[in-house]
Amino acid sequence: MVRRKTPTSFIIGGGALLLLCITYNLAPLRHVNKASLDEVQDPLFTSDKRQDDNDEADASETQEEDVLFNTLEHIRDRKQNSETKDITYGNNENDNNMKTSLGNAQTGSDDTETKIDLSNIKPPGTNGFQKDNIARETQEESGETNHKAIDENKSVNDDNDETKKTTLVSMQDNLLETVKSEQGTGLDENDNEDTYDKETEHYVIESEQSIEKKTGNNANETYLPKTKKFPGLIIIGIHKCGTFALSFFLQIHPNLVRTQGQEIHFFDWVMEYKKGLDYYISQMPLTDPTQIGYEKTPGYFDGANPRDIYNANKDVKLAIIVCDPVRRTMSNHLLKTLVFKKNVTYEGCILHENGTLNTEGCPYIYRGHYATYFKRYLEVFPREQILVVSTDELKTDPISVIKKFEIFLNLPKVVNDNMLYLDETTKQFCVKPQYWSTKYMGKYNGCMLRPDKHQVHPEIHPELIKKLTNHFRDQNREFVQMTGKNFSWVD
Numbered sequence: 001m002v003r004r005k006t007p008t009s010f011i012i013g014g015g016a017l018l019l020l021c022i023t024y025n026l027a028p029l030r031h032v033n034k035a036s037l038d039e040v041q042d043p044l045f046t047s048d049k050r051q052d053d054n055d056e057a058d059a060s061e062t063q064e065e066d067v068l069f070n071t072l073e074h075i076r077d078r079k080q081n082s083e084t085k086d087i088t089y090g091n092n093e094n095d096n097n098m099k100t101s102l103g104n105a106q107t108g109s110d111d112t113e114t115k116i117d118l119s120n121i122k123p124p125g126t127n128g129f130q131k132d133n134i135a136r137e138t139q140e141e142s143g144e145t146n147h148k149a150i151d152e153n154k155s156v157n158d159d160n161d162e163t164k165k166t167t168l169v170s171m172q173d174n175l176l177e178t179v180k181s182e183q184g185t186g187l188d189e190n191d192n193e194d195t196y197d198k199e200t201e202h203y204v205i206e207s208e209q210s211i212e213k214k215t216g217n218n219a220n221e222t223y224l225p226k227t228k229k230f231p232g233l234i235i236i237g238i239h240k241c242g243t244f245a246l247s248f249f250l251q252i253h254p255n256l257v258r259t260q261g262q263e264i265h266f267f268d269w270v271m272e273y274k275k276g277l278d279y280y281i282s283q284m285p286l287t288d289p290t291q292i293g294y295e296k297t298p299g300y301f302d303g304a305n306p307r308d309i310y311n312a313n314k315d316v317k318l319a320i321i322v323c324d325p326v327r328r329t330m331s332n333h334l335l336k337t338l339v340f341k342k343n344v345t346y347e348g349c350i351l352h353e354n355g356t357l358n359t360e361g362c363p364y365i366y367r368g369h370y371a372t373y374f375k376r377y378l379e380v381f382p383r384e385q386i387l388v389v390s391t392d393e394l395k396t397d398p399i400s401v402i403k404k405f406e407i408f409l410n411l412p413k414v415v416n417d418n419m420l421y422l423d424e425t426t427k428q429f430c431v432k433p434q435y436w437s438t439k440y441m442g443k444y445n446g447c448m449l450r451p452d453k454h455q456v457h458p459e460i461h462p463e464l465i466k467k468l469t470n471h472f473r474d475q476n477r478e479f480v481q482m483t484g485k486n487f488s489w490v491d
């Protein structure tokens with residue numbers, strides 16, 4: 001009679017075998033996860049004076065795909081608002097305001113002094129200007145590409161650590177590039193022929209235009225070589241105060257050339273900064289010796305270390321465009337919710353649960369502390385090296401603003417009122433066709449009509465306006481003193 005093996009030994013033997021298989025099979029995956037996470041997270045989430053790492057813990061607990069989505073979201077947040085503390089609404093120990101809704105803002109307070117009746121506040125965005133267009137534009141410019149990139153990654157062989165790591169890193173680069181291109185015009189300069197001249201420390205490029213000048217119809221024009229160099233002007237802020245419009249209108253000056261299609265974020269994103277100055281210069285537009293290249297990254301105002309900019313080029317001229325910080329809070333919120341689809345409420349950001357203002361935790365508010373940030377620049381740059389203009393003025397009289405730049409940058413005085421017209425339908429100033437470049441401005445037809453730059457603002461509750469106005473008063477007054485300029489919104 002054949003003795004059958006006991007079930008116990010089967011169980012023990014089988015169990016051991018199973019354990020061995022699981023360990024063997026999962027070990028590489030675990031290894032990949034860890035390595036990949038390190039690769040993906042390190043540059044993005046490293047704690048730094050410029051970057052907040054509050055998402056790090058969450059991200060490290062997710063699977064790879066989730067990390068990539070999170071990474072994209074994280075980069076988006078950085079790009080979108082250039083907010084170094086963006087995700088951290090809840091830095092107050094009692095505050096978890098990302099989750100705070102209108103409802104619990106109303107009910108959460110025991111403090112009758114500070115409690116505000118918010119029942120009349122309309123949820124933002126329900127009747128927002130061209131909301132669908134924004135959604136489409138956002139999707140067109142980023143979403144589809146991002147998802148495609150992520151789908152592509154799914155096909156990578158799970159067993160191949162190196163391939164996977166490389167893919168994740170290059171996906172991270174792709175995502176960053178995609179995100180970077182979201183905010184700009186989306187019209188990229190065709191400058192693949194870069195060559196770096198070590199002697200002059202310049203990128204020397206023959207652009208289409210200069211080649212055309214040498215060989216084409218414009219043979220009589222003097223050929224001026226175009227190079228990439230450190231910008232002569234950087235528009236450092238202020239976020240949501242019309243930096244795009246300013247950058248747009250400055251293009252009508254023939255001696256000013258802006259970077260195309262993206263904000264550079266070199267001085268406020270650690271990962272970009274680490275790429276070095278040569279990389280930064282490679283991102284600049286081609287300019288001939290009569291032209292000044294400029295870039296605008298509003299995140300520099302509150303997110304960059306002014307010393308880094310100064311050390312890179314102490315002669316660079318800086319500009320900021322300034323708006324009412326109370327209105328700016330809503331602008332910031334609409335960008336976050338309508339354009340970047342964050343599920344947050346205005347009140348959830350700006351108020352603690354007890355109804356007091358979340359002044360240090362909500363970027364809508366703390367980015368309006370103009371005096372604080374401006375002071376940091378004045379510690380490094382001479383006042384006369386920073387031009388301060390106002391959003392109101394740019395809206396009502398763009399040419400006068402550009403004329404200020406002509407003086408500030410010692411440019412030929414060529415701009416005049418005749419270059420613009422007031423569009424009757426939109427009540428916006430537009431550039432006459434003969435003064436805009438089809439290559440860079442064509443998409444907007446000479447008018448600065450990006451829907452996300454003309455949001456219809458829902459009403460802010462009068463009590464909140466009062467609170468915010470009181471809060472910003474000292475900062476505003478100090479800012480007026482520092483700049484020597486007056487603004488309609490400063491009392």
Ligand SMILES: Nc1ncnc2c1ncn2[C@@H]1O[C@H](COP(=O)(O)OS(=O)(=O)O)[C@@H](OP(=O)(O)O)[C@H]1O
Pocket residue numbers: 080238239240241242243244245246298330331332334335391392394395429448452453454455456
């Ligand atoms: N022509 C003109 N002149 C001056 N200012 C203008 C102009 N057009 C738009 N705007 C204002 O620009 C706001 C968007 O600001 P930014 O372009 O700086 O936004 S961002 O920081 O780049 O995301 C935008 O904010 P919202 O009104 O909330 O859309 C406008 O207040």
